[in-house]
Amino acid sequence: MSLVSMFKGKGPSGFGYGSTAEDVTEGLDLSGKTILLTGCNSGIGKETLRVLVKRGAHVIAAARTLDKAQAACDEVGGETTPVACELSEPTSVQACVAVVKALGHPLSAIICNAGIMALPKLHLQHGYELQFFTNHIGHFLLVTSLLDQLADDGRVVMVSSDAHKGAPKEGIQFDNLDCHRGYSPWANYGQSKLANHLFAKALAKRFEGTKKTANSLHPGVIHTNLARSMNPIARVALSIGAPLVLKSIPEGAATQTYLAVHPAVAGVRGKYFADCNESYTSAHGRDDAMAEKLRETSERIVAELT
Ligand SMILES: NC(=O)c1ccc[n+]([C@@H]2O[C@H](COP(=O)([O-])OP(=O)(O)OC[C@H]3O[C@@H](n4cnc5c(N)ncnc54)[C@H](OP(=O)(O)O)[C@@H]3O)[C@@H](O)[C@H]2O)c1
Numbered sequence: 001m002s003l004v005s006m007f008k009g010k011g012p013s014g015f016g017y018g019s020t021a022e023d024v025t026e027g028l029d030l031s032g033k034t035i036l037l038t039g040c041n042s043g044i045g046k047e048t049l050r051v052l053v054k055r056g057a058h059v060i061a062a063a064r065t066l067d068k069a070q071a072a073c074d075e076v077g078g079e080t081t082p083v084a085c086e087l088s089e090p091t092s093v094q095a096c097v098a099v100v101k102a103l104g105h106p107l108s109a110i111i112c113n114a115g116i117m118a119l120p121k122l123h124l125q126h127g128y129e130l131q132f133f134t135n136h137i138g139h140f141l142l143v144t145s146l147l148d149q150l151a152d153d154g155r156v157v158m159v160s161s162d163a164h165k166g167a168p169k170e171g172i173q174f175d176n177l178d179c180h181r182g183y184s185p186w187a188n189y190g191q192s193k194l195a196n197h198l199f200a201k202a203l204a205k206r207f208e209g210t211k212k213t214a215n216s217l218h219p220g221v222i223h224t225n226l227a228r229s230m231n232p233i234a235r236v237a238l239s240i241g242a243p244l245v246l247k248s249i250p251e252g253a254a255t256q257t258y259l260a261v262h263p264a265v266a267g268v269r270g271k272y273f274a275d276c277n278e279s280y281t282s283a284h285g286r287d288d289a290m291a292e293k294l295r296e297t298s299e300r301i302v303a304e305l306t
Contacts, residue, residue, distance in 0.1 A: 004245055011277030013264060017220070019276055020250035021051040021257040030261060031056035034105035036146070038062045038085060038139065039114030041072040043224030044159075047253035048111060052261070053078030060100055060107075062114070087114055087138025088125045090305045097145040106151035109260040112139040112196065113159045117226045122183040126305055129179045131188050136195035140298045141306070143203070153266065156214040157259045158200040160272070164282060166190035171284035172198070172294055177301075185229070194284055197272055198291040199298070204270030205288075213269040215259050218279065222252035 005018025015024055035052055039045035040061035052059050053076045062085035063069035069082030081103060085096035100107070115135045123130035128137065143156055150156070167190035173181070179188065196216055203214035223238050223246050230238070238246075258276045259265055272281045284290055 005247070005251060008275075011275060013258070013277050015254065015258065015276035017247070017275045018251060019254045019258075020248075021047055021253035022054075022250065024254050024258040024262055024276060025051055025055045028055050028261060028263075030108075033108040033261070034058045034060060034103075035109045035111065035260060036060045036062065036100060036107050037111045037113060038087065038142070040082075041068040043226060044219055044222060044249055044252040044256070045111075045113040046072055046075075047249050048113060048257050048260075049073075049080070050076045051253065051257055053080060055261075057108075057261070058105065060103065060105075062096055085114075085138075085142065087142070088130060088134045090126075090138075090141055090302070093138055093141045094145070094306065097142065100146060101149060105149075107146065107149050107154050108151050109155040109157060110143055110146060110150065111157045111159070111256055111260050112143065113256060114139075115159065115192075115226065117163075117229060118185040118189045119229050120185055120231075122179050124178060128177050128301065129183065129188055131192040132177060132195060135189075135192035136199065137298060137301055139196070140199055141302050143199075144299075144302070150212055153211040153213075155212070155260055155265075156200065156203055157256050158196040158214070158216040159219060159256055160196040160200070160216040161190075161193040162218045162274070163190045164194040164197055164285060167194040167282070167284060171287065171290050172297075174293060174297055177297075194282070195294055195298075197281060197285050198287075198294045200272075201270050201285075201288070202291040202295045205291075207269055211267065213265070213267065215265070215269060215271050215273060217255045217259060217272065218274040219252045219255050220247035220275065222247045222249055224249065224252070 008017035010016035
């Protein structure tokens with residue numbers, strides 16, 4: 001438990017800042033449910049894997065390579081299927097989709113957890129800025145390719161971040177996805193996380209009239225490998241301060257686990273959560289037109305590359 005959690009209360013859901021993934025799944029029997037999770041080998045994804053399996057779920061656990069996915073699965077035991085999914089490579093995402101389809105299980109949830117943050121220099125992948133491409137386009141391709149396999153009451157959970165509030169002033173820079181007009185590690189990370197949220201919003205709209213849901217979330221600030229691109233001094237400061245001021249990894253995994261499996265959020269869609277309760281996005285996060293334009297743009301990008 002982090003120090004801060006001792007001073008933060010619980011919200012209307014009965015959970016809060018200090019709730020862990022184990023807390024939010026206490027008493028739930030997830031046997032018979034199959035959940036696809038990206039980024040299963042590290043940080044809050046690995047904890048999410050551990051807890052879902054502990055509660056009886058079958059987790060299709062995706063990592064950049066099969067070896068990494070296998071190692072994570074071996075560590076947690078239980079019912080898992082490791083799968084390779086390099087999100088920045090559409091052929092790898094398509095291969096992952098083929099594996100999931102071949103397994104044939106309806107998906108109770110897809111948790112889009114994998115991500116990269118604040119790359120110091122601009123990297124392009126297939127002509128697009130790498131954080132946008134990995135965090136958003138990779139997941140867009142994965143999820144849209146598997147919509148037919150989502151259970152009737154299936155849930156899509158997009159791991160966004162409060163960093164979406166630091167996206168460029170105009171929101172998604174549709175005319176600068178290759179950053180020819182400039183790159184900022186944090187603003188571009190924020191843009192990719194805004195895209196995660198807007199994708200959840202667009203999906204939620206598409207799911208209206210069904211029992212399927214899509215939501216996004218901020219997991220909190222947690223010391224994980226995500227900080228690997230930050231400068232070494234900031235990383236040392238983070239590791240010293242983490243137990244005092246940041247969420248622990250079990251606390252960080254709570255909100256995505258809650259959204260993926262808790263009965264209280266059945267039927268809730270198009271919302272942004274933090275600390276296992278509904279929270280607030282930036283104005284861009286409420287922009288339906290931007291969500292729709294992002295959907296069209298993402299479909300065009302995916303069509304170009306696949
Ligand atoms: N930690 C925080 O404070 C914080 C705050 C807000 C939001 N988030 C979000 O939480 C999510 C999980 O982050 P974390 O903190 O647990 O970080 P982490 O420990 O670095 O885990 C990130 C995961 O994403 C995977 N990944 C990265 N690039 C990938 C790619 N191209 N293809 C497939 N998988 C890829 C990583 O695989 P490798 O290990 O192979 O690189 C790793 O499994 C991210 O979406 C992040 O944006 C975190």
